[in-house]
Amino acid sequence: MSSSDRERERLAALFDIAPSRILYALSTLGVADRVPAGGIPLDELAAALGADPGRLARLVLAAQTLDVVRVGPDRVVHLTEAGLLLRSDRPGSLRAEFSDNSLFTAWGPFAECVTTGRPAYELAHGAPVFDRIGRDPRELATFHEHMRMRAMQLYRPLLPFLLERCAGDVMDLGGGTGGLTELLLGHSTTLKVTLTDLPEVVALVPGELARRHPGRVATVAADLREGVPEGYGTYVLGSVLHDWPDEQALRILTGCARAMGPDSELILLERVLDETGPDARRMGDIWMMAMTGGQERTASQWAALAAAAGLALREVHHGDGELSAVVLGR
Ligand SMILES: C[S@@+](CC[C@H](N)C(=O)[O-])C[C@H]1O[C@@H](n2cnc3c(N)ncnc32)[C@H](O)[C@@H]1O
Numbered sequence: 001m002s003s004s005d006r007e008r009e010r011l012a013a014l015f016d017i018a019p020s021r022i023l024y025a026l027s028t029l030g031v032a033d034r035v036p037a038g039g040i041p042l043d044e045l046a047a048a049l050g051a052d053p054g055r056l057a058r059l060v061l062a063a064q065t066l067d068v069v070r071v072g073p074d075r076v077v078h079l080t081e082a083g084l085l086l087r088s089d090r091p092g093s094l095r096a097e098f099s100d101n102s103l104f105t106a107w108g109p110f111a112e113c114v115t116t117g118r119p120a121y122e123l124a125h126g127a128p129v130f131d132r133i134g135r136d137p138r139e140l141a142t143f144h145e146h147m148r149m150r151a152m153q154l155y156r157p158l159l160p161f162l163l164e165r166c167a168g169d170v171m172d173l174g175g176g177t178g179g180l181t182e183l184l185l186g187h188s189t190t191l192k193v194t195l196t197d198l199p200e201v202v203a204l205v206p207g208e209l210a211r212r213h214p215g216r217v218a219t220v221a222a223d224l225r226e227g228v229p230e231g232y233g234t235y236v237l238g239s240v241l242h243d244w245p246d247e248q249a250l251r252i253l254t255g256c257a258r259a260m261g262p263d264s265e266l267i268l269l270e271r272v273l274d275e276t277g278p279d280a281r282r283m284g285d286i287w288m289m290a291m292t293g294g295q296e297r298t299a300s301q302w303a304a305l306a307a308a309a310g311l312a313l314r315e316v317h318h319g320d321g322e323l324s325a326v327v328l329g330r
Contacts, residue, residue: 018062019066020098020104021104022059022062022063022066023063023066023068023086023094023098024098024099024101024104025059026059026063026068026086026098027086027094027095027096027097027098027099028098028099028101029049029051030049030088030095031045031049031059031060031086032068032079032083032084032086032087032095033087033088033089033095034048034049035069035077035078035079035083039072039076039077039078040076040077041074041075041076041077042056042057042060042071042075042076042077043075045060045077057075060077066082067080067082067083068080068082068083068086069083086098091152092149092152092153093149094149096142096145096146096148096149097146097149097150099142099146100142100143100146102121102125102129102132102133102139103121103291105124105125106119106120106121106124106125106129106290106291107120107124107290108120108123108124109123109124110290113289113290114289117293118293119289119290119291119292119293120289120290120291121290121291121292122293128292128293129291129292130198130243130292134198134200134201140200140201140204141204144176144177144201144204145177147176147177147179147239148176148177148178148179148182149179150179150239151176151179151180151183151238151239152179152182152183154239154269154321154322154323155179155180155183155238155269155323156183156321157319157320157321157323158269158317158319158321158323158324158325159183159184159187161317161319161325162184162236162267162325163184163187163188163191165234165265165267165325165327166184166188166191166233166234166236166267167233167234167263167265168232168233168234168264169192169193169194169231169232169233169234170184170191170192170193170194170232170233170234170235170236171193171194171196171228171229171232171234171235171236172184172193172194172195172196172236172238173196173224173228173235173236173237173240173256174196174197174224174237174238174240175195175196175197175236175238176197176201177197177201177204177205177206178195178205178206178209178217180236180238180269181193181195181209181217182209185209185212185213185216185217186212186213191216192215192216192217192218193216193217193218194217194218194219194220194229194232195217195218195219195220196219196220196221196222196224196228196229197219197221197222198221198223199221202219202220202221203221205219224240224252224255225248225251225252225255226255227255227258227259228252228255228256228258228259229259230258230259230260230261231259231261232259232260232264233261233263233264233265234264234265234266234267235256235259235260235264235265235266235267236266236267236268236269237252237256237266237267237268237269238269239269239270239323240252241253241268241270241294241297241305242270242271242284242288242294242295242296242297243288243291243292243294244292244293244294245293245294245295246295246305249294249305250305250308250309253266253305253306253308253309253311253328254309254310256309256311257309257310257311257330260311260329260330262330264329264330265314265327265328265329266311266327266328266329267325267326267327267328268302268325268326268327268328269323269324269325269326270296270297270302270323270324270326271284271285271296271322271323271324272296272297272298272299272302272316272318272324272326273285273296273297273298274298275298275299275300281296281322282296284296284322299313299316299326302316302326306328310330311328311329311330312328312329312330313326313327313328314327314328314329315327
């Protein structure tokens with residue numbers, strides 16, 4: 001095979017969205033949740049899901065190529081180790097992420113997003129992502145379950161640094177339904193964390209969090225663009241500023257700078273991109289362009305944005321994961 005043929009094959013394989021759509025269908029239908037440890041016959045699985053047996057069998061047989069299920073000669077379906085991650089009850093479950101369908105269907109007008117500067121999500125769905133999901137309780141719950149699971153995975157490598165760096169009471173800004181808050185509280189016996197987010201999101205923070213950590217957690221409904229509560233030692237913005245273009249991100253950072261005391265620090269948990277070289281995290285940047293109109297940033301872009309808000313970049317801590325901690329102070 002010539003190198004040009006190999007390149008043709010490599011690019012052609014990128015055309016195929018079927019694998020992610022298969023995982024979406026398995027997750028949305030709750031297939032993995034119906035497969036017990038000893039497996040289940042295909043027909044019984046279809047009946048349990050209320051699905052057409054022929055089509056469900058084709059879906060499951062194709063899913064074997066993704067190594068999430070195995071079907072024996074007896075037509076009994078078993079989950080592989082990867083397939084277990086599609087179960088709702090699994091730590092680090094990816095079920096909510098693959099069920100988050102409006103994020104996939106938003107990609108249709110992506111090329112137009114590049115030319116017009118309007119997020120593909122808005123072009124596809126007619127409203128900005130947080131406005132639209134805020135109006136649909138099911139989408140809101142799925143999105144935030146996805147975020148909570150993501151937080152548990154992506155912030156874990158930064159946890160030792162965070163626990164050492166957090167001083168005084170902590171404010172988890174745009175904290176969603178508490179993935180990061182839970183991680184911090186679960187690994188410290190002294191930290192107190194207040195989580196803010198939009199009212200409809202704060203309403204979804206599980207009551208269990210406060211029961212597990214009595215007196216150490218509070219929630220406040222607030223719009224970050226309108227200002228930030230004062231009086232905290234450490235402010236954390238986990239995967240929030242990448243949702244916004246520079247102008248809005250600066251507005252949020254300026255609100256933080258106003259709220260911070262002379263010794264307060266603001267820690268951003270974000271992908272810090274390589275300045276120019278190939279960097280797989282650039283895919284995250286494209287997701288932001290498409291979904292929210294935001295962007296991932298390099299260290300020099302973070303420093304410039306911080307300076308514009310009257311803050312200095314004190315440190316960038318790269319853990320061994322995808323995200324870094326960017327520490328800002330006054
Ligand atoms: C990408 S999610 C990150 C959630 C959480 N920090 C985490 O890392 O899992 C962005 C969060 O910003 C919140 N958000 C969006 N617009 C906001 C606003 N105007 N004021 C406060 N929070 C907002 C969303 O509700 C969402 O929880």
